[in-house]
Amino acid sequence: MSTILEVKNLTKIYEAGFVRKRRIVAVDNVSFDVKEGEVISLVGESGSGKTTTAKMILRLLPPTSGVIKFNGKDIWRxxxxxxxLKMYWRNVHAVFQDPYASYNPVYTIDRVLNQALELIGIDPSSNEGRKLIREALSYVGLVPEDVLGKYPHQLSGGQRQRIMIARCWLLKPKLIIADEPVSMIDASMRGAIIKLFIDLREDYRTSTIFITHDMGLAYYVSDRIFVMYKGKIVDMGPPDELLKNPKHEYTKRLLESVPTLYRKWTWE
Ligand SMILES: Nc1ncnc2c1ncn2[C@@H]1O[C@H](COP(=O)(O)OP(=O)(O)OP(=O)(O)O)[C@@H](O)[C@H]1O
Ligand SMILES: [Mg+2]
Known part of the structure; x- marks a missing residue:
């Protein structure tokens, strides 16, 4: 399997405070890679540097030091x-915790999906364009009449998440970065949304970086898990190996919650 993303010695130091400057080492010498078609998770408690790492990979926030390579190219150089940059964001696509925040509230859902079509060079008003939107909605289990013509606030959280995934289906990114993608959704709906991510990987060999504080979720969906603690990766490995042989105390604590969470994530 070829490596699609390579993160090497990534560090981010924030300067905070006005009167007395404080240095916050949010990400501290982090290295990991993602293979084609692989799902990895970054797991860690609040403030461990997960979102900061995601923002640097998405080329939204410059690293203090370190290198991020996508398909062998240093993205910051x-x-x-x-x-x-537009092309990069087509290949590396973000799905956030509350997609409401990433939707423009005055754009209808049609417009959100049409924009995705335009990005891939398809006229949304053409037959092909309309067919693709119907297909995308059906892929994520939505009925067009339920969502088209509506504004983001008129949809449920789960429907908004599904639209985000429908966008992914249209754009077919090589890598999805999903930052707490289901934490705002009703527990009963989470399995179905997670399954959509897994389907994308099965159907299109999409790679995914899942960001979560939920070890149960990470255990269930990942090929490999990277545990972040205070900005560092303190443990890593395939879920079962990690479960058998956790190195860090923090990983052990996280794993104690897995057996019950494992049941929670069963959707069949
Ligand atoms: N713009 C900023 N300026 C200063 N400090 C920041 C900034 N953004 C984040 N931080 C700090 O960097 C650290 C890592 O934050 P980050 O958002 O990456 O954590 P996280 O793992 O995503 O947490 P959560 O699970 O709560 O989303 C925290 O201590 C946070 O307070
Ligand atoms: Mg975060």
């Missing part, structure tokens, strides 16, 4: 123009 190789991407120079707006066009290249």
């Amino acid at each position: 190789a991407i120079r123009s707006k066009e290249e």
Whole structure:
């Protein structure tokens, strides 16, 4: 399997405070990689540096030091123009905790999906465009009449998440970065949404970075888990190996909650 993303010695230091500057080492010498078609999880408690890591990979926040390579290219050096950045965001796509925050509230759902079509060079008003939108909605289990013509606030949290995944289906990114993608959704709906991510991987060999504080979820969906603690990766491995042989005390504590959570994530 080829490596799609390589993160090497990534560090982010924030300067905070006005009067007396404080340095916060949010991400501390982090290295990991993601293979084609692989699902990895970054698991860690609040403030452990997960979102900061995601933002640097998404090229939204410059690292203090370290290298991020996508398909062998250093993204902070190789991407120079707006066009290249647009192309990068087509390949590396973010799904956030509450997609409501990432929707423009005055755009209808049609417009959100049409934009995705435009990005891949398809006219939304063409027959092909309309067919693709129907297919995308059906892929994520939505009925067009339930969502088209509506504004984001008129949808449920689960429906908004599904639209985000429908966008992914249209854009077919190589890598999805899903930051707490189901934490705002009703427990009963979570399994179905997670399954959509897994389907994307099965159907299109999409790689995914799941970001969560929920070890049960990470255990269930990941090929490999990376445990973050205070900005560092303190443990890593395939879920069962990690369960058998956790190195860090923090990992042990997280894993204690897995047996019950494991049942929670069963959707069949
Ligand atoms: N813009 C910023 N300026 C200063 N400090 C920041 C900034 N953003 C994040 N931090 C700090 O960096 C650390 C890591 O934050 P980050 O958001 O990456 O954590 P996280 O693992 O995503 O947490 P959560 O699970 O709560 O989302 C925290 O101590 C946070 O307070
Ligand atoms: Mg976060």
